[in-house]
Amino acid sequence: MLGAVVAVNLLDAGYAPYRGLFAVNIALVLGLWLVLPWSRGHRGRRLASPAFLVATFALGLTGSAGTHVPLTLLAIANVAFVFGMRMAAAILAGQAALMSAIPLAVGRPMADVLREVGFLVVFAAFVLGMVASVLRARQLAERVRELTVAQERGRMAAEMHDSIGHHLTVIKMGLENAERFRDRRPEAAWDEVRQAKELTAAALADARRWVRALRPLALDGHLGSAALERLADSFSGTGVAVSFDVTGTERLLGPDTELVLYRVLQEGLTNALRHAGARFVRGSLAFEKGKVVLVVADDGKGHGQGRGFGLSSLAERVEALGGTLSSGNAARGFELRAELPA
Structure with a gap:
């Protein structure tokens, strides 16, 4: 012109x-x-x-x-x-x-x-x-983004209620029992206190996991693979060894693609900690021709058949961007794999 x-x-x-x-x-x-x-x-x-x-x-x-x-x-x-x-x-x-x-x-x-x-x-x-x-x-597009955030918050609220709420309920009942047993059955009362202490530690660990999950995509100004690497590092204090590596030439991704990759890694790490009993989790991000692939694999006991709400919601978000999400038991443990156009 x-x-x-x-x-x-x-x-x-x-x-x-x-x-x-x-x-x-x-x-x-x-x-x-x-x-x-x-x-x-x-x-x-x-x-x-x-x-x-x-x-x-x-x-x-x-x-x-x-x-x-x-x-x-x-x-x-x-x-x-x-x-x-x-x-x-x-x-x-x-x-x-x-x-x-x-x-x-x-x-x-x-x-x-x-x-x-x-x-x-x-x-x-x-x-x-x-x-x-x-x-x-x-x-x-902004409205869709807001609805997606609201849906994810609802899912997180339900899962927090199921995990932390369950722990707190059992702790309350155990302490009430300890209060009743303290005079007549002191040994039983101390057993209830010890169990409450263990459940408190579990509830605290769950709370810390959800704090990590609620962190924003940009961690201290990091985006792309740097944000994913920092997310993986944030799980290092959980007793499970976590590694993350990048292959291929990194290129700029759209914000929606970055957010979905972040949520896939977050879901894979959280599931490995909560359900798999894994000792090691490996995240791998590969930049290939026309696409980017994220794999999260653990050496745990694997999962049952079917997808929970978290994986089903993630699959819908991946498919909305033209990608695919697959998950299942591997030779050792469980593997979550996301492929997105890049």
């Missing part, structure tokens, strides 16, 4: 006196394009959006022979992403008014003016329609 603007200017001898100014204008447009924000989150760069709009509009004055209009529409679309649809519509209305008033003031035919304004209105409606669709898609 910008190449067409430059080509028209160079071929039109009538714009020769303005080519120096035109070159500066083109350089400004290119420089601003590199720093343009495309969402409201980049507050430090928001001023680049109106500056880019002015720079593209100025091309019409420095010699673009009208070929700058698509660039100006692109700039208005950027304004809609950064400042909202109302601001973009107001700018379009102002531009249409200028395109009507100035030519008519210098005596241009009404038919030519209406044709140019009509061209602007038609393409502006198309551009703003596309922007509205993208913004709506972003809202839906």
Whole structure:
């Protein structure tokens, strides 16, 4: 698009006196394009959006022979992403008014003016329609993310209730029994106290596991394989040896892919600690052609047939990203394997 603007200017001898100014204008447009924000989150760069709009509009004055209009529409679309649809519509209305008033003031035919304004209105409606669709898609994606987080929190709450809640209930009953036995059967009372102490340690270990599980994806600023490695390291104090390695050339992954890989590793480690009775767990992340593969394997006793809620939920999330999740008993222990497009 910008190449067409430059080509028209160079071929039109009538714009020769303005080519120096035109070159500066083109350089400004290119420089601003590199720093343009495309969402409201980049507050430090928001001023680049109106500056880019002015720079593209100025091309019409420095010699673009009208070929700058698509660039100006692109700039208005950027304004809609950064400042909202109302601001973009107001700018379009102002531009249409200028395109009507100035030519008519210098005596241009009404038919030519209406044709140019009509061209602007038609393409502006198309551009703003596309922007509205993208913004709506972003809202839906954010809503899906919120629902996913709510679903996962509900699952975690249920599992915490089943594990820690069960321990606390038994501890309470044991201490009540110890209180009843303390005079008549002191040995039985001490047995209840010892059992309560053991259950307290188990409940504390469960609580620590859930604290690890609730940590965010970015651990101290780490993402990708670094975040997964830190998650694996955080399980090192549980009495189970945990290792993690990466093969292949690492490349940038989408945030949804990173989050799902994080949850797969988290589920594999937690299941190995809670159910498998494993002594060693190995996580392996492999970057292959067109995909990334995460395998979590333990040397425990394996799992029963079928998937629990956690694995079923993970499988749905993996499949939603176009990947596959498989799990089952291996030659020694249990293996969880996730393949995702990369």
